[in-house]
Amino acid sequence: MNAKELCEKSRACLADFTTWVALDSSNLSAGRQLAVKYFIVAVILFFAQLLFGMIAATQFIFPNFLYSWLDFSVNRMVHINAMVVWMLYGFIGCVYWLLEDESGTDIVGLNLGVLAFWVLTGAVTLVVLVYLFIQIGAGNDTTIWLINEGREYIEAPRWADIGIVIVMLIFFYNVVATFSKGKWSGIAGVLTLDLVALAGLYTAGMFYMTNITHDQYWWWWVIHLWVEATWEVLVGVIMAWSLMKLLGVRRQIVTTWLYIEVALMFGSGILGLGHHYFWIGTPEYWLTIGGFFSALEPIPLVAMVVHAMYDAGTHSFKNSNHPAVAWIIAQAFGNFFGAGVWGFMHTLPQINLYTHGTQWSASHGHLAFFGAYATINIAFFYLAIQHWRGDVWMSNGMPNAWRWKWALGLLNAGVLGMTIALLIAGYEQSFIERATEGSTWGGYFSAQNHPSFQSAMVWRWLFGLMTFSGLVLLIWDLLTIGKGETRKTQEIIEH
């Protein structure tokens, strides 16, 4: 088959797929068409995250699997980078989705926003291809600028960092200019200030430093102040808006809750940053400050659970989109358990001395990122598909409702299973490697070779497979839910 035939064949396949999916974009405003572009890439990257996660998990059991072709470092990097980027795509999509509705006007500078989407997506594709096919370079600035910065979570080379900042500025312009043209609200204000912090913090991670203590100091500014502060507030904003839309909660209630959450989140999260400064060379006072404030971090997450459950309860769970509300409830609990409880379990320095740098962190990371961020994005995917299909009925008596329920069950049970398996591995590492053998290389491998660690890795793999099958089912459901539905959505009255 030559290139021309291949091209025609793929075009025909795409046409068949489009006919099968039968989505009508004229149901969406221009702003929401941009939002769904972000959602589509988010889902593709979600798939990549799980695929490379599975390969890395396999290598824990069979170290020779793809050895020297796709080494663990590459798979793990793609696994965590795909996660960070798909969640960001999801958040940006969510903001474009609610922007017109919240501001009461069309998006200002939409064409620029669309251009930024294609630039960002092109850049992400290129970065991933370089990760996979070039992987590493010589120990010099060229590698840091063009191939890989080699700093966990923000490995993207420097050229891509600059591109990301430019795209974020365009996104920020869209948001601020649209609210300025339309109307401001409490949600709009919190969102805007949060985006300033989000974009500004990223620049803290764009410098090379030989002094590794300083290097990791600023690196945590980006990672922690994103994940445990600004992202959480962003989720609070998205949650506030969706509770109004899905359940009909009064604006005053969600806005007041949002302010309370911001106060608690930033009040605990900003200085909670100190829990990353226990062991990197920074002064001892961080043991007290980090321990104290990070121990408070679960409080806003409890508030969010109360908020979501109370609102859902007072509205008797009557809502216009059952899968979306189910995922929002999953978010409230997932955020509380994953970020709150699992974070608290090893945040005090007295225990962190033994758990730092073990599978405890992986256990916490899996449940927290999924519980706090994957869930809310999935809720929005369901919201988007409902409108894309023409604002159709997605409440009681949907055909094939087993699919979304099973996807919800498999994904949640899969991630929870991985979390428990990794926690067992983490406990074992803390005892054997850290406490008993004093963290030597010999101690590290004694712990890795221990049967309870090895079996934990097998269980993690099996639950990973469950998660992966949940995602496949989720994608199938998103592509088919509401197809052929003629009933219009259930009316939700604000009260």
Place this chain on the structure above:
Amino acid sequence: MNDTPLWASESFWKKTAIWVTAGSFIILVFLTMDSLSQTKAGSKRVPAYAVINKKIDYVYQKDLHKSMPVIGDTELLFGKEYTEAEAEQLVMLGKKTTQAKNCMNCHTLLGNGAYYAPDLTKAYLDKGWVNKEMRDDMMVNFLMDPEKNARTFGSNRKMPNLNITETEAKGVVAFLKWMSSIDTNGFPYNFKTINAED
């Protein structure tokens, strides 16, 4: 709506959110300035790069209930005495190499990174390098050809060949030696170094 108590009013929580956020951030900025000045290369907590010319150990201090780095007499790296500028160059090459080779996605550095391979915080002081006479060359050879000089500790997990040159390998060893001298508040706990008697 005068009957709304203060704690239930939107404006009260709006102001609280602003003040709490701004206050926390200002405190963080002050703490950051202090932390950065206390951890400059050449400070008490983070020694100057020329520390690679010295003997470094990590010893349990009974009164403090934790291990602390102990900087001793001259113990040259690769038989050469480096000036501070030369040492910084070498450590910089090593640090850039660890980034370029993506070490952090298998190993942890200061406990941060991935968990597929051992922590590098005090790796230079690890007993696994048999004795101090062999250590530096052994580390360079391992980094340049990790497959042939595999150190799997029965795990079957091998470091892949990352095309590290001899100069880069020496840089990495210098970087690891310098990093092992940082005061990490007692992390890792209970670590017995290559200098410790069994």
